[in-house]
Amino acid sequence: MNAALRHLLLCLADDELVLGHRDSEWTAFAPFIEEDVAMASIAQDEISHASVFFNLLKDLGGDDPDRLAFLRDAPEFRNARLLERPNGDWAYTVVRHFLYDLFDDLRLDALAASSCRELAQVVDRLRREERYHLMHGRAWVARLAGAEGEARSRFETALEAVLADVPGLFEMTALDRAATEAGFFPGGAAGLASAWAERAREELAPFGLAERVPGAASLLAVAGGEAPRPEALGGREGAHTEDLDRLLGALGEVYRSDPQAAW
Amino acid sequence: MRVDDVWDALGTVCDPEIPTVSIVDLGLVESVRCQGGRVEVDLLPTFTGCPALDVIREAVERAVGTIPHVERVDVRYLLSPAWSSDRVTERGRAALQAFGIAPPRREGPAAARPAQNVACPYCGSTATVLESDFGPTRCRTIYYCRACRNPFEKMKEV
Numbered sequence: 074m075n076a077a078l079r080h081l082l083l084c085l086a087d088d089e090l091v092l093g094h095r096d097s098e099w100t101a102f103a104p105f106i107e108e109d110v111a112m113a114s115i116a117q118d119e120i121s122h123a124s125v126f127f128n129l130l131k132d133l134g135g136d137d138p139d140r141l142a143f144l145r146d147a148p149e150f151r152n153a154r155l156l157e158r159p160n161g162d163w164a165y166t167v168v169r170h171f172l173y174d175l176f177d178d179l180r181l182d183a184l185a186a187s188s189c190r191e192l193a194q195v196v197d198r199l200r201r202e203e204r205y206h207l208m209h210g211r212a213w214v215a216r217l218a219g220a221e222g223e224a225r226s227r228f229e230t231a232l233e234a235v236l237a238d239v240p241g242l243f244e245m246t247a248l249d250r251a252a253t254e255a256g257f258f259p260g261g262a263a264g265l266a267s268a269w270a271e272r273a274r275e276e277l278a279p280f281g282l283a284e285r286v287p288g289a290a291s292l293l294a295v296a297g298g299e300a301p302r303p304e305a306l307g308g309r310e311g312a313h314t315e316d317l318d319r320l321l322g323a324l325g326e327v328y329r330s331d332p333q334a335a336w
Numbered sequence: 337m338r339v340d341d342v343w344d345a346l347g348t349v350c351d352p353e354i355p356t357v358s359i360v361d362l363g364l365v366e367s368v369r370c371q372g373g374r375v376e377v378d379l380l381p382t383f384t385g386c387p388a389l390d391v392i393r394e395a396v397e398r399a400v401g402t403i404p405h406v407e408r409v410d411v412r413y414l415l416s417p418a419w420s421s422d423r424v425t426e427r428g429r430a431a432l433q434a435f436g437i438a439p440p441r442r443e444g445p446a447a448a449r450p451a452q453n454v455a456c457p458y459c460g461s462t463a464t465v466l467e468s469d470f471g472p473t474r475c476r477t478i479y480y481c482r483a484c485r486n487p488f489e490k491m492k493e494v
Binding site: 107110111113114115117118120121122124125194195197198199200201202204205208209212 | 383384385386415416417418419420445467468469470471472474478492494
């Protein structure tokens with residue numbers, strides 16, 4: 074199959090799979106029972122969305138979804154590094170999810186016009202589910218950023234850490250550029266930077282935090298490797314951290330114990 | 337065997353978790369085609385990767401398979417068009433209510449949130465509050481009724 078399309082579907086699937094796994098790590102550890110239910114539900118959504126992209130890949134002549142999900146090693150993964158970071162505290166979890174969900178929403182919107190008809194067709198279905206993630210994130214941003222004391226200071230610390238990694242979402246490898254040129258991803262990830270910055274500022278403005286969000290030019294400079302922040306980048310090329318190795322060890326542990334088992 | 341016979345059979349297949357409501361009334365059935373002894377049924381999943389999908393597929397194969405002269409049943413799940421809670425029929429909404437799940441509002445994904453004054457399926461009071469945007473399954477949210485003091489679930493608008 075087309076290498077650029079395969080790359081794009083892996084970026085989409087891996088972002089969702091890796092974040093979905095991180096979400097699932099909160100099961101039984103979330104701050105209270107409703108959040109436990111929420112995070113488990115969100116994890117199910119993200120992992121289901123990964124499976125939609127993996128199955129799309131298979132239908133278009135790609136590999137077996139189970140092999141892709143459970144048997145690949147970190148260098149074969151195409152998720153942004155932001156998503157493989159450990160969950161940290163609740164504030165980091167909330168901020169990372171929300172700022173990624175804003176990006177994901179814009180990305181799905183752009184993919185509705187994809188020249189790959191099968192991909193364009195699933196977008197509406199996924200966005201209907203993602204809407205609830207945005208609502209959930211927005212409510213938590215208001216709770217933490219609108220608070221005083223420890224909640225607010227943890228929120229600000231988390232915001233700084235997440236924003237340092239956000240440029241990785243806009244990174245464009247040669248395959249990303251090829252996917253953009255072929256119309257698989259109209260505008261490409263880099264094309265979303267200014268809309269993302271605008272939306273992130275809008276969401277954070279009520280809490281006096283809009284100016285913390287870097288502008289599109291700055292995001293793209295880092296994403297393009299012009300600014301000295303290499304640790305945010307590399308995910309789209311398979312350059313990951315040990316955090317992903319550990320995550321994949323847990324994610325694939327049961328499957329790898331007996332790949333032939335019938336489920 | 338006619339297409340109508342297939343629809344009648346599908347009307348007997350219930351949501352595995354909500355035995356009062358059929359998949360037809362939930363709006364899951366997109367189309368039915370018959371050719372010779374072969375039947376094709378296209379279903380729309382309420383949520384991607386819902387764990388009930390395989391159970392529903394098997395139930396559809398069984399129910400349609402009992403119609404005389406049916407030799408083969410093919411069930412497909414389509415992601416497009418997207419299932420919307422607006423597809424739930426009036427009968428389906430009444431069946432959800434009877435089971436203790438408040439039906440979704442008729443505004444699909446555009447519904448403003450959170451739903452205010454949702455009628456409690458147990459006592460009918462609208463003195464209810466949203467407890468959680470998420471529930472025991474991905475298609476439901478949790479409310480609490482201040483009048484009869486019962487928690488209850490409501491189907492999400494999607």
